[in-house]
Amino acid sequence: MALIESAIGNSGKVARQYAPYVQADWGFANHWYPACFSDEVAVNGVIGVTIGGHDIAVTRDEDGVVHAIADRCLHRGVKLSAKPMCFANKTVTCWYHGYTYNAENGNLDTIVGSPDDHLINTVGVRTYPSEELAGLIFVFVGDDDYGTPPPLDSDLPMKVTDKATPHFRDEKIVTRGIRRKLYGNWRLAAENGLDPGHLLVHWDNQIVVALDRAMPLGMKALKDDATEFVDIEGGPKGVMNRYDLPENYQPVFENPMVDIKARGTTMYEPFRVSCWLPGILMVENWPIPGITQYEFYVPIDDHHHMYFEVIADRASTPEEEKEFAFKYENFYKPLGLLNFNNNDIFAREATEEHYERFDGWNNEVLSNMDFSVVAWRKQAAKHGRGFFQSPFVDED
Amino acid sequence: MTIVEGTEMTVPQTASRHIALRFTDGQVREFDADPGETLLAAARRAGHRLVSQCTVGTCGTCVGTLVDGAGEMPSDRISTLSADELAAGQRLLCQTRALCDSSFDLDYPATLLEAHPPVGFRARITRLTWVADTVVELELKVPKAIKFGFTAGQYCRIQVPGTDEWRSYSIASGEHERFRLTFLIRILPSGVMSDFLRDAARTGQSLEVEGPLGGFVLEPAPRPTVLIAGGTGLAPMLSMLDRLRTVQPTPPILLLFGCNRPAELFHEDELAARISLMPTLEVRTVLMDNAGRDDLPAGTPLSVLRADDVAPDTVSYLCGPPPMIRAAEEQLGALGLPAHDIRAEQFVPSEN
Helix, strand or coil, X not given: CCCCHHHCCCCHHHXXXXXXXXXXXXXXXCEEXXXXXXXXXXXXXXXXXXXXXXXXXXXXXXXXXXXXXXXXXXXXXXXXXXXXXXXXXXXXXXXCCCEEEECCCCEEEEECCCCCCCCCCCCECCEEXXXXXXXXXXXXXXXXXXXXXXXXXXXXXXXXXXXXXXXXXXCCEEEEEEEEEEEXXXXXXXXXXXXXXXXXXXXXXXXXXXXXXXXXXXXXXXXXXXXXXXXCCCCCEEEEECCCCCCCEEEECEEHHHCEECCCCECCCCCCEEEECCCEEEEECCCCCCCEEEEEEEECCCCEEEEEEEEEEECCCHHHHHHHHHHHHHHHHHHHHHHHHHHHHHHHHHHHHHHHHCCHHHCCCXXXXXXXXXXXXXXXXXXXXXXXXXXXXXXX | CCCCCCXXXXXXXCCCEEEEEECCCCCEEEEEECCCCEHHHHHHHCCCXXXXXXXXXXXXXXXXXXXXXXXXXXXXXXXXXXXXXXXXXXXXXXXXXXXXXXXXXXXXXXXXXXXXXXXXXXXXXXXXXXEECCXXXXXXXXXXXXXXXXXXXXEEEEECCCXXXXXXXXXXXXXXXXXXXXXXXXXXXXXXXXXXXXXXXXXXXXXXXXXXXXXXXXCCCCCCEEEEEEHHHHHHHHHHHHHHCCCCCCCCEEEEEEECCXXXXXXXXXXXXXXXXXXXXXXXXXXXXXXXXXXXXXXXXXXXXXXXXXXXXXXXXXXXXXXXXXXXXXXXXXXXXXXHHEEEEECCCCCX
């Protein structure tokens, strides 16, 4: 069955081809998600995050190891992270009544003002597997009984070898970035990032003008497999827009009908774009050649996501690190992560109403340019490991 | 202070105690408890779920009233029960150990223990699609205020508007979609629900619904699974496939689906989509009369069941007309499946 060709249009039949994706309004459960940046969690510090409805407290013990436990005290349900307290190594104490949890296994080790209480060592909070990599803290979030989590690498973009752009698993990798809580469903963010048709949003952006960059108005897919399905056994699953292959995509630089032309004269190495489960964008050679920009769209609930914007480079010496830090603060961040990406955010927020309140997932009119968005939906539908559900008792 | 209610008696120290719990709806659950075991733990061990929360004696949710026998709570810690309440026989079952055969009253109905107690509600028709000459796919929106949940395989009763007639249909949508239920309904030449759906049903209209009902439920496990569906018997299978998709590791799944003739065949695209999403799913579609569709074999779903489709640990779910169920049970049994691994829901045609 020719899935891709028939996937353009507007019908329930089309949505059926990626039905699990349509259901994933709270995100796909049982995946690794970034919780925060490494430098946000000091030794004996506590950071609270919400991923797919799970409130999680991330802490760092005196050996520098990070731990993730449920960010809800058993006693009366306040968030542990609301007022971080770590009195003893590898513990988190609730600031309200002193319930003190073991950071490694969640056990209630003591209660500060009631050390003989019978509850001690009989109850505990849930823990989440966590790992730190390349300046980010990742947490495996999902069903309590899921079993051994798959490796973190299965939920990271693959390490490309043909262009060898910076990757989290590289030695000498340096990353910097920001995260912000945004209004809008995580899928709208992921699709916007991948979408070859949305370049018009960036037509007048500062970074494009400043670099005199020849940014196309659109990318026309020339072949059915212009978007590659990547399915690595036990590894990353995603789709990749092969903008780098001229036989796959034809950039559109002008449309005389509306008298518009792409600005800029500098032709760069194409910024190849790929999207990975559970919701990660990898843009190679962006904002400039030799740099990789990663974006994580981490579901918080069905109407909010945490937007991680990460710039990755390699640096072998302190001087190179300093240079990267300087460029990050004065170029990548203000022009790329803020100015340029703010236009993407504006677009996602504008689509939220249609998709969430008017059932846009079953009610949209896609065109040829949405080819890779549909490919992503299928890949996500096929490889999502489960669904997050609303934890709220009075709404959904 | 040790609290022992009941008459003086010689308490055996080793024998297990027979416990009876009586619910407000008159249902009684009986099980044995070991001497040192709390009644909540003993009930759980016996497979009875009871209302409880903290399990450590502080929330008071699992309170029951001793009506016969003797039950002791630890004396060395503070209880949420007052001396008066204890004297009146109240006990926290998560803390109580029985000293002899005992019975307790609980202040809630046994149905509360079911994973998804049935509820009644009005649901709006959000979609009504003819997917074949004789099959309608009905989508209903459950109001968000309704606490509705179900296990794949269960069904709902739907009232035909303007009548006292109710009809039962398996839920075809997945457990995850709690607020949007779909049903696959066979339209008969005449019949109250068929007439209503054919002639009167409109999007936006509201229907009385009751559910979820039924014990034909999927037990998600990574076991090879054979699903056999006749006609709209496909409905619970679709719901089950939705759930099986997230079972780790995903088991091999075989779906055998049969319809009468090409004009009555439906959801070919749906099944093709499922195959593309589920690498371990195999579907064999058959038609009783395949004239015009010679790409599909002629026969019943069972005619395409092969001996090597069934492994020793296979579990099977059947849904369709009674003759198909009977034949399938026979055939699967002959292939070595024990009766408890052959689970069936059969269509019972209505009188009108």
